[in-house]
Amino acid sequence: MEKAIIYHRKYVEKRYRELLKARLAKTNREATERAIRDLSEYQTGAIANFQAERSVHLRVTLFFSSLMILLFVGTGVLLANFPPDWQMAADGTALPADLIFFGLIFLLDLIVFVLTGAYIRHYYKLENRVQSLYGLSKKIYELTLPIK
DSSP states (O other): OHHHHHHHHHHHHHHHHHHHHHHHHTOSHHHHHHHHHHHHHHHHHHHHHHHHHHHHHHHHHHHHHHHHHHHHHHHHHHHHHSOOOOOOOTTSOSOOHHHHHHHHHHHHHHHHHHHHHHHHHHHHHHHHHHHHHHHHHHHHHHHHSOOO
């Protein structure tokens, strides 16, 4: 998704510069105005698509954040109510079931914690890139205004 936004931004900026030059040169005014409207519609549609994608990523991020909180609270409740037996077996070779169980619980907590961090980072970058497109839309809109 990030690459799509970057590609879109580069394309629209390039197209904007071309249309700005054409508008300032005052050549083929009707074609230039039509191209500006087309670029504006393209930008508006792309922003709508990116916003929908951003909405999905927000929901996924919130889900994993909620899951992480529930797992951490659940782990705390388990540890408080069922303290593990940290003693090794008599022969010193076998791991007690408590140690294995809590080790797996901690591993699950760690995996969800890392995934949540990755989703938050991804959503942060996605949000900032979509926000940067709004300024570009404003520039395109300003092209439609009369030249002073």
